[in-house]
Amino acid sequence: MMEAGRHPNINLLAYSEVKSVKGKAGDFTVKVIKKARYVNETECTACGKCFEKCPKKVPNEFDMGHGMRKAIYLHFPQGIPAIATIDKDNCFYFSTGKCRVCEKFCEKKAIDFDQKDELITLRSGAIVVATGFDVYDPTHLTQYGYGKYKNVITALEYERLICAFGPKKGELKRPSDEKHAEVLGYIQCVGSRSLKDNRYCSSVCCMHATKEAMLAKEHDPKAKSYIFYTDFRAVGKGFQKYIKRGEEDYGIKYIRSRVAEITEDEEKNPIIWYEDTVSRSVKRKKVDLVVLATTLVPRKDAPALAKVLGIELDDCGFFNTDPFTPTDTTKKGIFVCGYCQGPLDIPESVAQASAAAERAADVILAGSLCSQER
Amino acid sequence: MNELRIGVFVCNCGTNIGGFIDVPAVAEYAKTLKGVVFAQTNLFSCSESGTTSIKEAIRENNLNRVVVAACTPLTHEPTFRAACMEEGLNQFLFEFVNIREHCSWVHMQQKELATEKAKELVRMGVARAAFLETGEMTDVDVIPSALVLGGGISGITAATALGGIGIKTILVEKEKKLGGILKDLYKLYPTGEDASKFLDKKIKSLMKFKNVEIITSTEIKTIEGYIGNYTVTVKKGEKEKEYKVGSIVLATGAVSYEPDKSKGKDFFNFDGKKIISQFQLENKLKKGAIKEKNIVMILCAGSRTPERIYCSRICCMTSIKNALLIKKANKDTEVTIVYRDLQTYGTDYEEELRKSKQAGIRFIRYNEVKPPTVDTKKKSVMVYHELLGRDIELPYDLVVLATPLVSHADVENISQKLKVPVDEHGFFLEAHVKLRPLEFATDGIFLCGCAHWPADITESISQALGAASKAAIPLLMGKVTVEPIISYVDEDKCSGCGICEENCPYGAIKKDPEKKKATVTAVICKGCGICATNCPEQAISIKHYKPEQVFAQLEAAFKEE
Ligand SMILES: Cc1cc2nc3c(=O)[nH]c(=O)nc-3n(C[C@H](O)[C@H](O)[C@H](O)COP(=O)(O)OP(=O)(O)OC[C@H]3O[C@@H](n4cnc5c(N)ncnc54)[C@H](O)[C@@H]3O)c2cc1C
Ligand SMILES: Cc1cc2nc3c(=O)[nH]c(=O)nc-3n(C[C@H](O)[C@H](O)[C@H](O)COP(=O)(O)OP(=O)(O)OC[C@H]3O[C@@H](n4cnc5c(N)ncnc54)[C@H](O)[C@@H]3O)c2cc1C
Ligand code: SF4
Ligand code: SF4
Ligand code: SF4
Ligand code: SF4
Numbered sequence: 001m002m003e004a005g006r007h008p009n010i011n012l013l014a015y016s017e018v019k020s021v022k023g024k025a026g027d028f029t030v031k032v033i034k035k036a037r038y039v040n041e042t043e044c045t046a047c048g049k050c051f052e053k054c055p056k057k058v059p060n061e062f063d064m065g066h067g068m069r070k071a072i073y074l075h076f077p078q079g080i081p082a083i084a085t086i087d088k089d090n091c092f093y094f095s096t097g098k099c100r101v102c103e104k105f106c107e108k109k110a111i112d113f114d115q116k117d118e119l120i121t122l123r124s125g126a127i128v129v130a131t132g133f134d135v136y137d138p139t140h141l142t143q144y145g146y147g148k149y150k151n152v153i154t155a156l157e158y159e160r161l162i163c164a165f166g167p168k169k170g171e172l173k174r175p176s177d178e179k180h181a182e183v184l185g186y187i188q189c190v191g192s193r194s195l196k197d198n199r200y201c202s203s204v205c206c207m208h209a210t211k212e213a214m215l216a217k218e219h220d221p222k223a224k225s226y227i228f229y230t231d232f233r234a235v236g237k238g239f240q241k242y243i244k245r246g247e248e249d250y251g252i253k254y255i256r257s258r259v260a261e262i263t264e265d266e267e268k269n270p271i272i273w274y275e276d277t278v279s280r281s282v283k284r285k286k287v288d289l290v291v292l293a294t295t296l297v298p299r300k301d302a303p304a305l306a307k308v309l310g311i312e313l314d315d316c317g318f319f320n321t322d323p324f325t326p327t328d329t330t331k332k333g334i335f336v337c338g339y340c341q342g343p344l345d346i347p348e349s350v351a352q353a354s355a356a357a358e359r360a361a362d363v364i365l366a367g368s369l370c371s372q373e374r
Numbered sequence: 375m376n377e378l379r380i381g382v383f384v385c386n387c388g389t390n391i392g393g394f395i396d397v398p399a400v401a402e403y404a405k406t407l408k409g410v411v412f413a414q415t416n417l418f419s420c421s422e423s424g425t426t427s428i429k430e431a432i433r434e435n436n437l438n439r440v441v442v443a444a445c446t447p448l449t450h451e452p453t454f455r456a457a458c459m460e461e462g463l464n465q466f467l468f469e470f471v472n473i474r475e476h477c478s479w480v481h482m483q484q485k486e487l488a489t490e491k492a493k494e495l496v497r498m499g500v501a502r503a504a505f506l507e508t509g510e511m512t513d514v515d516v517i518p519s520a521l522v523l524g525g526g527i528s529g530i531t532a533a534t535a536l537g538g539i540g541i542k543t544i545l546v547e548k549e550k551k552l553g554g555i556l557k558d559l560y561k562l563y564p565t566g567e568d569a570s571k572f573l574d575k576k577i578k579s580l581m582k583f584k585n586v587e588i589i590t591s592t593e594i595k596t597i598e599g600y601i602g603n604y605t606v607t608v609k610k611g612e613k614e615k616e617y618k619v620g621s622i623v624l625a626t627g628a629v630s631y632e633p634d635k636s637k638g639k640d641f642f643n644f645d646g647k648k649i650i651s652q653f654q655l656e657n658k659l660k661k662g663a664i665k666e667k668n669i670v671m672i673l674c675a676g677s678r679t680p681e682r683i684y685c686s687r688i689c690c691m692t693s694i695k696n697a698l699l700i701k702k703a704n705k706d707t708e709v710t711i712v713y714r715d716l717q718t719y720g721t722d723y724e725e726e727l728r729k730s731k732q733a734g735i736r737f738i739r740y741n742e743v744k745p746p747t748v749d750t751k752k753k754s755v756m757v758y759h760e761l762l763g764r765d766i767e768l769p770y771d772l773v774v775l776a777t778p779l780v781s782h783a784d785v786e787n788i789s790q791k792l793k794v795p796v797d798e799h800g801f802f803l804e805a806h807v808k809l810r811p812l813e814f815a816t817d818g819i820f821l822c823g824c825a826h827w828p829a830d831i832t833e834s835i836s837q838a839l840g841a842a843s844k845a846a847i848p849l850l851m852g853k854v855t856v857e858p859i860i861s862y863v864d865e866d867k868c869s870g871c872g873i874c875e876e877n878c879p880y881g882a883i884k885k886d887p888e889k890k891k892a893t894v895t896a897v898i899c900k901g902c903g904i905c906a907t908n909c910p911e912q913a914i915s916i917k918h919y920k921p922e923q924v925f926a927q928l929e930a931a932f933k934e935e
Contacts, residue, residue, distance in 0.1 A: 006452065045421040048388050077388060082421065108423065164479065165390075193724060200721040231715040235687040237807065237827040238797075240678060278741070280761050316721045323564050323722065323832045324572070327839065343720045347811040348833065351822075354812060354840030358535050361843060365539045365850075 005080040013120070014081055021127065021309050025333025025363050030122045036115040038086035039072070043110035046074055046082035050102035050111065058090045060167065064157045066175070067167025072102045072111075077165055084110075126333050126360035129319060130353065131305065133339040136191045136198065136295040144190060144292055145262045150176040151270050152262060152290040155186075155208060162215050172219055174289045176268040181289035182222050185272045186213060187259050188229040191295040198295040200316050203343035205293035206233040210243055212291060213252045226253045226285060228274055236345065257283075262290060296339060309334055318342045327356040335359045378409035380503055381437040382496060383428055385419040385444035387474055392417075394478040396489040400443065403493045407500045411435055420450045425457040432461040439503040443471040443496050464508035466858070466918060471499035494931065501930035505923040509858035514897050516602035517620040518849045519543065520842075523594065523788070526554020527831055528823025529625035530576050531838035532845075536623075537583030541849055544617050545580075546608055547590045552577055554627045555824075560659040562831060563695040564722040597622075597791050600882075600898040601818025602854050621818045621845040624802060625838060626788060628824035631676050631777040642675060642775055643748040649773040651675075652692050664700050664707065666772035670755045671697060672746055673713040675775035679742075684799060686778030687828040690717040693776045694730050701733045710736040710768055712746050712757050738766075748773055779828040793881045794819055801827050812841045815900075816880055817854070820844045859918040860899040861906060865891045867913035874905035874914060883914075 004010050016034045023029050056071035071091040072084050092099035093113060103111040135156050139147040146152050151174050153161070164170035174181040186209040191197040206229060213225035232254060234243050246252040257274040260282070264270055270290045276283050298317035299305075306313050311329040314320040319329055319336045327335045337356035338349040382404035386392030397415045404413040412435040416424045419442055432440065440463065442454050447470045455465035473492040481488035518541065522533045525547030533545040551557060552573075559569035580586060595607040595614060606617045630653035638644035646654065652671075658664065671693045677686045690713065697709045711730075716737070718727040731737065740746050744758035748770075755768040781800025782788075789796045794814045795803040802825050805813045812820050822837035823829060829837065848854050861883060863874075870890035874883045882898035883905050885891070892905075892914070906914040915921060 042422070045418055045423045046388065047417045077390065082418070164482070169482070195728075199728075200724045201719045203719040231717070233715065233717055233719050235685050235717045235719060237801070238684075240684050244683065278760050314721065318721065324835060326832050326836045346808045348836075350809060351811045351833075351840045352836045354843045355836045355838075358539075358839040358843030358846070361846070362535070362538050 001078070001080040012081060014083075015085060016120075018305070018308060019119075025331075026125050028124050028127060028333065030124060030127070032120045032122060034118040034120055036088075036117050037083060038088070038091075038111065038113055038115050039084045040108075040110040040112050040115075041081070041083050043108040044083045044106075045108060046084060047107070048074075049105045049107065050084055053101050053105045055099070055101060056090055056092050058087065063160045063167045064154070066157060066160055086111075086113075125364040126335065127309070128353075128356045128360050129305070129309065129311075129329070129334065129336045129340060130338045130356070131299055131302070131340045133296040134299045136297045138190050138292055138294050141191060141197075143261045144187065144259075144290075145264065145270070146292060149262065149264045149268070149270055149290075150174075151181075151264075151268055151288065152292065154292050154294050155205065155212065156294075158212055158289075158291045162212070162219060170219065172216060172223075172289075179288065180220060181216075182220060182224065183287045184213065184216055184223065184225045184289050184291060185270065185285060185287040186225065186227045186291045186293060187262075187272070188227065188293045190292040191297075192293075193230065198297060198316070200295075201233065201343065202293075202296045203233065204296065204345045207236070207239060207242070207345065209291070209293050210234075210246045210252065214246055214250050217250045217252075224251065224253075226255055226272075226287065228255050228257045228259050228272065230256070230258070230277075232256075236347070296343065299340070302340070314342070316342070327352060327359050333363050378439065378504055379411045379435065379437050380407075380409045380439040380441060380500055381428075381431050381435060382407075382410055382413040382441045382443065382500065383416055383419055383431070384413070384473075384492075384496070385416050385424070385442065387445060387478075388418060391444070391474050391478045391492075394482050394485050394488050395473060395492045396485070399489055400473075400492045400496060404441075404443075404496050404500065407497060409439070409504050410500060412437060416444075419444050420453050425453060428454070428457050429461050432458065432463060438463065439467050439469070439506060441469045441471060441496070441499045441503050443473045443492065443499065445474040446470075446472050466509035467503075467506050469499050469503040469506060471495050498927045498930045502923050502927040505920070505926050506918070507920075509917060511855050511857060512896065513853045513855055514602050516848050516851070516853055517604075517618045518852070519617075519619045520621050520623065520845050520849060521546065521604070521606055521617065521619040522623045522625060524554070524625035524627055524823075524825065525549075525552035525588070525590065526625060526627040526823060526834075527556055527573070527576065528627065528825070528834045528838040528841075529554070529623070530580050531835050532623045532625055532822060532842040533586050533588075534576070534580045534583065535839050535842035536846060537580070537586040539846055539850075540585065541846055543583075543586045544606075544619065545586060545588045546592050546594060547588070548593045550591050552580075552588065552590065555630065556831075558653065558656055558660075560656045561695065561699060563691050564726060594788070594791055600895060601816075602848060602897070604818070620849045621820070622792070623820050623822065623838075623841045623845050624788070624792065624794070624825055625821075625823050625841070626782060626785075626825045628779040628781055628801075628828065631780045633676065633775075633777065642672060642746075642773065643750050644775060648771065649748060649750075649775065651775050651777045652689060652696060653777070655696055655774050659696065659699060663703050664772070666770075667707055668768075668770050669697075669700060669707060669709045669772045669774065670768050670770045671709070671711045671774045671776060672748075672755065673711065673776045674742075675777050677778035678714065682778060682780070682799065684778070684828075685717060687717060688830050689776035689778060691723055691726065691830065693774070694718065694723075694726055694735075696774070697735045698726070698730050698733060701730075701735055705734070708736070710738060710755075712738050712740050712755065712768075714740060714742060738768075779824055781825075792816075792819060793879070794821075801825065812837060812844055816898075818848065854897070856897050857901070858896075859901040859916065860896050861894050861901065861903070861914050861916050863892045863894060864913045864915075865889070867911045868892050868909075869911050869913070871910065873908050873910065877904050877908045879904065 020031045051070040054070035057068045059065040060067045060069040062076045160166040216223040259274045261273045272285045312320040335356040337352040384401045401413045522545045536543040592610040595609040633641040633644045746757040785800045805815045820841040822841040823834040868891045872885045
């Protein structure tokens with residue numbers, strides 16, 4: 001992030017959305033709405049005085065609702081660019097006409113309630129789409145009790161809880177009673193690899209569950225983790241070694257199984273009922289906290305964005321590419337990389353991002369489409 | 375510069391540091407240190423207002439050394455160096471003290487001790503700053519052409535990409551023909567295309583580029599030089615030729631593990647005839663329909679074992695592909711896949727798995743503790759069936775072993791010539807597993823495809839395009855900038871023993887044959903200091919990390935002012 005933010009050739013337009021794309025490879029005209037932050041970008045130093053004083057609290061989306069933020073806020077502390085934003089829908093001044101507390105405390109006089117959305121027109125030779133994924137909402141998969149039992153959370157929520165900058169400052173306190181979660185159950189393929197939900201494998205969750213279980217142990221030596229899986233997908237560089245370390249040094253138990261249902265006891269401890277597919281017997285495991293490895297799905301706005309860009313989606317809803325031209329979309333001059341075109345982990349996304357950059361450079365440097373026809 | 379005028383800036387980093395360390399106390403403490411004429415706190419030193427106030431302070435207090443105690447040099451060293459330069463202060467007179475990653479983030483629970491530690495770190499930084507010297511960045515010219523080593527699909531793709539953006543490229547392949555593993559394959563997953571047709575198409579589009587020179591049956595004899603300036607000597611038969619290139623893409627791929635027939639007994643009774651590898655099966659399929667009626671495929675044959683712990687990523691899908699092809703050609707053929715975990719990750723492969731189940735291919739899981747055995751007398755594969763709790767017998771007329779991709783036998787050789795590392799399995803080791811997957815720690819050399827790790831074609835192509843893009847950057851920029859933080863040799867002390875040359879991981883220091891003294895090539899040297907610590911004469915030191923600079927810092931660590 002820092003590197004991109006600092007690069008002299010990169011003009012970062014955050015809090016902005018692409019509205020329309022016209023033209024063709026080598027010459028696109030892109031209209032972008034730069035949304036009003038109600039804060040002057042050149043003045044704000046993200047000092048934090050405004051969000052300290054702002055009286056309006058809202059659940060923090062970045063922490064998946066496990067913490068609170070103010071109506072004026074930073075998306076997350078390390079975010080680039082570090083500029084405060086007023087969430088108009090929740091700000092007292094915008095709803096009642098009274099407050100302006102932030103304005104009073106901002107030493108840089110950066111607050112600007114009159115700021116307007118700005119329409120910016122860009123011209124570019126090529127476009128790279130890297131819009132990533134959404135996490136699947138598992139509420140309708142009632143067998144897991146997500147939404148019903150407080151101590152059943154998604155992996156992304158878990159990542160926020162265990163994060164040193166997260167709402168619990170890195171202490172793994174479970175939602176129901178703030179008790180330290182020591183026995184953890186991780187359920188894999190939630191919503192994935194299923195004809196009823198998402199047909200595909202998200203590719204990253206077997207590994208992130210292992211990482212999460214390791215983190216639990218590093219935060220609390222008493223932690224015990226049980227990972228309930230179907231096939232364990234550890235195909236990347238060094239991954240098998242990693243899970244071996246998980247088993248041997250971190251005491252992670254990998255259980256090949258099919259989870260049937262999660263129930264809860266009086267103390268709100270989740271109980272995982274599962275069929276051990278190795279011995280084909282039905283077993284149960286009481287845990288303090290359940291972490292669901294939910295599918296990583298195409299973003300909700302992917303169809304709309306595809307329309308704006310004039311590109312196609314594949315059967316799973318990701319931006320369509322051919323397997324052997326992995327960064328080329330169905331429209332010339334528009335390229336993709338990362339999770340928005342299908343499951344990839346970080347190193348794969350990083351490598352593919354360089355690939356998309358190459359394809360884009362090809363359009364711009366070749367100055368014509370000759371080498372496009374590879 | 376005579377009088378020392380050190381300025382210290384202690385950052386709150388919002389609450390990242392300020393929340394755990396008493397930042398004003400650290401700044402006050404800094405004022406008491408020798409040479410410090412100015413100290414202040416900043417909320418975010420790196421912000422526009424932060425750097426502005428640092429610049430003001432430099433100007434107003436006539437500072438000649440700047441110490442910022444904040445986050446990591448990785449993120450903001452350039453920011454503060456720039457601030458110094460804008461005030462006419464040499465950027466190497468700036469010292470970064472990390473009180474976030476090295477202090478506040480790791481001692482969140484012990485605020486008082488963290489504050490004490492921060493003071494000590496600042497004291498060390500100030501002590502070092504007193505001895506800092508100016509330095510200059512140098513620009514080195516770049517030869518605007520590239521070498522691609524290996525002509526498999528990765529090398530072909532990288533060379534096509536480089537050619538396409540107008541870079542003169544040399545593609546070196548040791549075999550007679552381009553194509554790598556793909557030369558020997560039948561059809562390709564997930565598209566179902568003919569491997570040879572696909573390859574022909576790719577080679578044709580490569581040939582279109584006149585600026586790409588393809589040399590086959592050729593190997594690298596020597597590679598000398600550094601980013602922007604490599605001299606590559608290639609050898610074709612007896613003939614040798616020299617090329618000058620600015621950057622290198624390594625795409626030497628891997629090979630399918632072929633068990634030793636004489637040791638077949640220990641390897642599922644492998645004989646290369648009735649018990650073969652998937653690689654051999656591809657060849658068999660190329661030659662015509664499979665006549666055998668009962669086929670058993672054993673997965674993870676030779677992989678995910680204590681000796682070769684890794685999963686080779688492509689063999690599950692290769693097996694499913696070939697099983698489906700056989701089943702499609704003749705639906706009466708029984709195909710059974712005996713597996714441990716099925717690696718059909720992502721969207722397309724999961725679909726292929728579904729199709730293969732629909733096509734009637736049988737899947738039986740085995741446990742690594744009781745691996746399947748091949749009984750050549752009974753012509754059966756025996757598998758311990760976990761659900762039934764007993765062995766089951768699968769009659770066969772053909773057993774196909776999914777063996778892993780392994781590194782080339784001569785990988786050490788390339789690794790030494792290029793001075794880039796390999797891991798314990800002989801796959802090349804990138805600079806950073808997550809964030810720099812296509813680069814080496816050595817600048818100017820890039821990596822893609824199965825040379826890095828088993829990868830399918832889609833992944834190999836992505837990586838190859840990415841590596842080409844990385845390799846093109848210095849060539850298009852026309853120059854590389856090098857920091858002066860490098861080793862230098864005091865020739866009076868150097869005895870010419872050559873120990874430094876042996877130890878330098880980058881090949882940056884060499885004994886000059888005439889002078890009999892060690893000499894350093896600035897662009898290659900990473901300033902790692904290995905040579906300096908190994909030099910028996912203490913003739914070597916690292917600029918910016920000279921003994922007096924480091925010792926001052928160390929002494930400050932242990933003494934209270
Ligand atoms: C719980 C969890 C743990 C994980 N742990 C690991 C791990 O340890 N290691 C690992 O390698 N991988 C891990 N992953 C996978 C990793 O998150 C992905 O590989 C990676 O985030 C993909 O990067 P991306 O840039 O493609 O997408 P994203 O990270 O989703 O980024 C996409 C960006 O695009 C922006 N965006 C979206 N739409 C628009 C639009 N219309 N206009 C402008 N901007 C837009 C989004 O706001 C976002 O900033 C994990 C995933 C999960 C869910
Ligand atoms: C049996 C089998 C079936 C497969 N089927 C599929 C499939 O259907 N679909 C799919 O996506 N993937 C498949 N794969 C994987 C696919 O083969 C790889 O993704 C692909 O070959 C990787 O290409 P590469 O260029 O990185 O490596 P390689 O194909 O190994 O090419 C490397 C090249 O470098 C050359 N070389 C090596 N060392 C040197 C040197 N020192 N000097 C000069 N040249 C050198 C080699 O001779 C070779 O030509 C299969 C693999 C196997 C083993
Ligand atoms: S005006 Fe809005 S953003 Fe500012 S302090 Fe009041 S509620 Fe918060
Ligand atoms: S990566 Fe693992 S948990 Fe995730 S969908 Fe694939 S098999 Fe399931
Ligand atoms: S890809 Fe499949 S067969 Fe190959 S090593 Fe991995 S699990 Fe085993
Ligand atoms: S400092 Fe490191 S890179 Fe530089 S010459 Fe010495 S050993 Fe080589």
